[in-house]
Amino acid sequence: MAELAQWLTTLPLSQVLRRMAWLFPLLQTVHILSIAMMLSSVIMISLRLWGVSRAQAIAALGHRYMPWIWTSLIVVTVTGIVLIVGNPRSLRDPALQVKLWLMVPAIATTLVLAVALRGEARWQKNTRARGMMGLAAAATLVLWLGVTFAGRGRWMLNLIG
């Protein structure tokens, strides 16, 4: 990671980004707004799968919110990479590594949700399957919230040691 950070520092893009300091709050704003769309989409899907709301059909919900989740994921990743290139030292931050690793199970459970929402006809009548889907939604929400927290989580690692 230290070598990667060193190499990124030498990139022309990194040098340009570091000279244009105002780009950082702008990129962070887009980054946060995308996280917001991702979290709200997962919450809306979860509310339906938990049975809190029954206003929309489950399949319709997938069509409504899944594209927002995937688009947000792309925007978050791209702005995140540019932010790292602009500040390569952040790669040495263990909280960032925790965040990146947390994204793996978060994306996995999101994929499970995406597939399940498409094939809802197959499991909707099964009470146990419905319970499992509620759990998958909760796990997805907790994982993405964890990713969000990890973005500002360095103090927690300092607290541990």
Next chain:
Amino acid sequence: MQPIAFLQWLEKTPLALLVSQSIFGFSALDMIHIAAISVVFGMIAVVDLRLLGVASKDCAVTDICRQALPWTWVAFGIAALTGVLMFMGQSVKYYNNYAFRMKVLLMVLAGINMLVFHYITYRGVAKWDRAGIPMSARLAGAVSLACWIAVVAYGRWTAYYMF
């Protein structure tokens, strides 16, 4: 009492000192604040995009509001509480921060927009719950979306000018 004198007093209160003197106080609040704001903006955007006729057109406006707004308020409460605590820790600095003033101003604007929408426009929702959203409701959605995007942006610029 002058505003600055009040803020100087505020910074010296035990609660404010707890935020500014503890090593992790600010960081912990900041982490919760950002996550809460993300949920606030995301949920408001779901409602606003419905009002603008962009998304969720197959779902009634009242249904979207009923699902999204309780979560929005819980998250807003958490964001406001953590925000006030962070402000207390360095009140004078925040008070003199241009971006922070803009953030507060835009939140007041968003609040007025919400009150007008809730108490005037939303009263007639039965007529446009499914389709034919009136201009006033679309405008409320657009103003809300613009205000909250700016609130998030000025929040970032507040930190940018602070350190």
